[in-house]
Amino acid sequence: MMARWTVLLVACVLASCEADRPAWQYGFSVMGTEVSVLIAGAETRDPAPHFAAVEARLEQIGRDFYAWADGELADLNRALAEGRSFQASADMAGLLAQAQNLSRLSGGAFDPGIGALVELWGFHQPRPGVAGTPPTDEQIAALLEGCIGIVRISLRSRQVASDCRGPLIDLGGIAKGFAVDEAMSLLRAGGIANAMIDAGGDLRAMGRNGRRAWRVGIQDPRGEGVLGSIALASGEAAFTSGDYARYFTHEEVRYAHVIDPATGYPVTHTASVTVLGGRGIAADAASTALMVAGPEQWRSMAERLGTRAVLRVDAEGSVDMTRIFGGRLEAVPVVTD
Ligand code: AMP
Numbered sequence: 162m163m164a165r166w167t168v169l170l171v172a173c174v175l176a177s178c179e180a181d182r183p184a185w186q187y188g189f190s191v192m193g194t195e196v197s198v199l200i201a202g203a204e205t206r207d208p209a210p211h212f213a214a215v216e217a218r219l220e221q222i223g224r225d226f227y228a229w230a231d232g233e234l235a236d237l238n239r240a241l242a243e244g245r246s247f248q249a250s251a252d253m254a255g256l257l258a259q260a261q262n263l264s265r266l267s268g269g270a271f272d273p274g275i276g277a278l279v280e281l282w283g284f285h286q287p288r289p290g291v292a293g294t295p296p297t298d299e300q301i302a303a304l305l306e307g308c309i310g311i312v313r314i315s316l317r318s319r320q321v322a323s324d325c326r327g328p329l330i331d332l333g334g335i336a337k338g339f340a341v342d343e344a345m346s347l348l349r350a351g352g353i354a355n356a357m358i359d360a361g362g363d364l365r366a367m368g369r370n371g372r373r374a375w376r377v378g379i380q381d382p383r384g385e386g387v388l389g390s391i392a393l394a395s396g397e398a399a400f401t402s403g404d405y406a407r408y409f410t411h412e413e414v415r416y417a418h419v420i421d422p423a424t425g426y427p428v429t430h431t432a433s434v435t436v437l438g439g440r441g442i443a444a445d446a447a448s449t450a451l452m453v454a455g456p457e458q459w460r461s462m463a464e465r466l467g468t469r470a471v472l473r474v475d476a477e478g479s480v481d482m483t484r485i486f487g488g489r490l491e492a493v494p495v496v497t498d
């Protein structure tokens with residue numbers, strides 16, 4: 162995937178440091194997302210090698226963990242579709258094992274084995290809905306009856322196999338979490354203790370931003386502004402899954418990119434779910450799962466997933482949240498300039 166150089170290094174001038182703006186900021190585009198890497202304070206005099214390392218790793222993740230790119234996951238899917246087993250890298254095997262576990266914990270609401278459905282709906286394309294119409298009930302039913310779901314793959318000593326031809330694995334619901342965790346590890350290994358990785362609003366903080374905590378605004382999925390802001394603890398991740406970024410409209414119905422694996426149809430009851438968690442991967446999977454869960458199930462599913470800080474906005478824009486999230490949400494508007 163091509164990276165695009167956008168925002169560049171911002172020198173730390175005293176005034177902006179005092180205002181707790183990060184000292185260094187670097188932006189690039191990868192996995193269809195604008196990524197910002199922020200390093201605080203006087204962490205380093207030369208951030209360029211850190212930024213280059215993060216960008217290279219995220220580009221590699223975009224290639225290898227995106228089903229419709231030309232890296233490892235595409236090779237794995239091709240092998241399974243042809244009835245062959247596949248020897249996965251340690252990273253891929255580790256991520257698949259975590260995905261299987263998170264899928265089980267969510268009762269199948271999070272299921273990266275539904276790539277064929279994602280493709281049928283056109284959500285694998287950079288601009289979903291260009292085909293114009295949703296698939297038919299028959300097409301969806303045929304897929305649901307076929308070889309689909311992460312339960313259809315087995316994983317032993319990095320050997321991935323399936324009892325049928327497929328399924329098509331799509332790690333799109335978890336890859337950003339993995340990418341953000343990896344970026345954090347790289348920065349930490351390079352001696353950086355205070356930084357934030359922001360992958361299009363899905364982010365993870367490390368240390369502090371000067372004298373203050375790193376802070377994230379929770380976007381209002383039905384409006385322009387934010388619902389509030391949260392001060393993040395060191396190491397904490399904030400991930401949002403929503404119906405407002407990737408969707409298409411057909412005959413006045415909005416079809417967004419999170420699909421309920423039980424029905425094969427995009428979720429319509431939920432506008433967004435934001436999850437705070439200790440790791441990007443778990444928060445990313447949980448936000449996708451809780452999009453699917455719906456009004457009756459989201460609290461119990463959050464508990465099963467071990468996520469205690471959750472905010473949910475339903476399709477009509479009503480906001481609900483766990484007590485822990487409510488205790489953290491501040492009504493302070495976030496200054497973004
Ligand atoms: P996210 O924005 O993290 O919720 O990820 C959404 C992406 O995950 C979609 O664009 C699909 O590629 C994929 N996806 C859609 N529905 C599901 C699901 N129920 N479980 C796992 N991944 C999904």
Ligand code: MG
Binds near residue numbers: 333402444446447
């Ligand atoms: Mg997700």
